[in-house]
Amino acid sequence: VNGTHYRAEIGEQPAALRRLADRAADFAAVARRIGERKPTTVRLVGHGSSDNAAALGVYAFGLLPHLTALRDSISLSVYYGATVDMSSSVVVALSQSGQTPDVVQYVERARADAVLPLEVGTEQAVAATKTYTTQLAALVLLAAACSGRLALADDVRRVADNLEEALPGIATAAADVAQSFAFVGRMFVIGRGIEFATAREIALKLTETCRVAAEPLTATDLAHGPIAALDPMFPVWVVASDDEALPHVVAAAARARGAGAALIASGSAAAAVENAAYRLPVPRATTPLLAPLLSVAPGQLFAGALAAAKGLDPDMPVGLTKVTLAG
C-alpha cells in the first residue's frame, strides 16, 4: 500500500524523540568538547530536510548559548575552494544517510570529528519525517547543553507525549482538509523565526510527495514581491505559533487573504489567523524552541493524505532516492 512506511514513521516520532532525550549525557559530552574550543560560530550544513532542520539551529544556538549559527554555504568551500578561517567555528553536519557527497567533503575539509547518531532506526520512506524531527530535537538539545541547560531533555519528553496524544486527531483533521486540495498546483507556505524551519519542511513535503509547487517564504518575504502573485486559486499555508514572531505572521496572513488567497492555518496559534478557510491546530510546546516538533505534524499528515488522494506514493516519490548522490 502506498505510504505505509511514511505513515508508520510519522507515528514513530514520539518514541524516537524520547530515545534522543534519554541521551542527555552524550549531548553534555559533545557540548563540553565544543566549549573547550570557545567557538564564536556554529556552521550548519545539510541539504533538503536536513537544511530545513538547520534553520531551527540558527535560533537554538542564537537564543541559548548566544552563538552565531549559520546555514553555511557548502559550494563556497567545496566547489570554489575558498579558504575561510574556521578556527573559532564548530561544524554541525546534518545528514539522514551520512553519505551526502558534498556534505561529506565539507566535513572532511573542516575536519569535524564528533558523531551523534540520532537513534531513529531505519527510515524507509524516501520522504523524511522522523529523521527531520530528531534532527530538530538534537540541535536544540545540543544548543541547550552548550548553555548548561540539560533539563531541556524533560521538555523534549513532554513534547513527545503531547505529540503522541495529538497525532490521531491531527491525522483525521488533515485528511479532511486535504480532500479539497486534489487539484491545487501551487502554494506558498509562510512562517517566521523559529517556525520558518516548519514552513520549509511542510513546503518540501508537499512538493516531493504531492507534486505541488509549494514555496516556503518568511512572512516578511511574502510582502516583498510574492504577494503580487496571489489570487483565489492560490492557497497560502500559514504556520502560526505562539511566540514573538506571531504578530508578523498574522499580519502577513491578513495581507495574503486580502489578495484573495485561501488560508490554511496550522500551529499552536492557528486560531489567531483571521479568516482562515481551514485550521489544523497543535498543542502549545512548553518551550518555544521545541514548537516545531509539534508544528510540522499537520504538514506531514496533510501531505500523506493528499498524496494518497492523488495515488502518489510518499515512500517512493518519482525521481528520488533515499541517499542523494548526484546533483
Place this chain on the structure above:
Amino acid sequence: VNGTHYRAEIGEQPAALRRLADRAADFAAVARRIGERKPTTVRLVGHGSSDNAAALGVYAFGLLPHLTALRDSISLSVYYGATVDMSSSVVVALSQSGQTPDVVQYVERARADAVLPLEVGTEQAVAATKTYTTQLAALVLLAAACSGRLALADDVRRVADNLEEALPGIATAAADVAQSFAFVGRMFVIGRGIEFATAREIALKLTETCRVAAEPLTATDLAHGPIAALDPMFPVWVVASDDEALPHVVAAAARARGAGAALIASGSAAAAVENAAYRLPVPRATTPLLAPLLSVAPGQLFAGALAAAKGLDPDMPVGLTKVTLAG
C-alpha cells in the same frame, strides 16, 4: 504605458554601474574602517531583492578577503531579542529605500555607522532592477577593497560595457521566448554558488511582475525533493555560468529534463545545458564574481516581456509598494 519605468531602469544599469565604479576611493575608505575592526564575520541583512544580492555577498567576502559572510537572521535579534556577540562582526544592511523597518531596527541594535549610497538615482518601478545590480556590484567592490584589490573597479566598468552592448539582443530574444509562457503558472529557477543570487532574483521578478509561482532552488536542492514535482508542464529555468559550480548545474538540468521539464537555459554557459528548449546566453564576465551582473538581464527582460503579454504592470505590481513598511 505598462512597464515604462521598469524597462527604462533596466537600460540605466550600465551607467549606474559605471558611476559606482568611479567611487573606488569611497569603497577603499570604508574598507579601511572595516579593516581596523579586524572582523571575522560579515552580517548581511535585507529583504527581497536586497536579500538576493546578499547571497552574492557570501561568495564575494568568502573568496576575496576570506571572511565568513552570512545572510543574518533579522528576526533572531529584532523579534526574539537574542544577544549575539557582534564585536568581531561588520554589518552590511541592504535596502533600496533605507527605510525597511526591521532592517533599520537591526542596524540600530548593531550600531552600524557607515553609509555607502548606491548613486543609482530614483528607481520608480516597484520591481527592482538597477538597485539590485548596483547592490551586487557594491558588495563585490567592498569585498575587493577589503582584500586590497581596488583594480576590480575596472572589471565592473568592462562588465557594464558588455551589458550595455548585449542588452538589445537579450531583450529581443527574451521577448521571443516569453511568448510561449503566457499560461505558465509555476516554474523552478535553479542556480548554484555565485549564481544562486541570480536564480533568486529571476524567480522574484517572475513572481512579482508576472504572477508566476517561481521558486528558486540550488541545483542540489532540486535533487533533494522538488524534482519529484516536475512534469512536461513545469518549466525549469537554468542559470548556467562558466565557473566551478557549472558541472553540478548541468547535471541538475539533465535530471530535470529527464523528469520531463522544459528547460530555459540562460547565462554565459547556456550552451552547456543539453536539450534546452530555449536559450538566453549572455557575455562571459572577466571575473566570475561579476557574472551575476550580466546573468540577471535575461530574467529581468523576460519578466518585463511576459508581464506585457499578460497585461500586467511591472511598475506597479498588485499589492506591492516601493517601501515595504509592514510585514
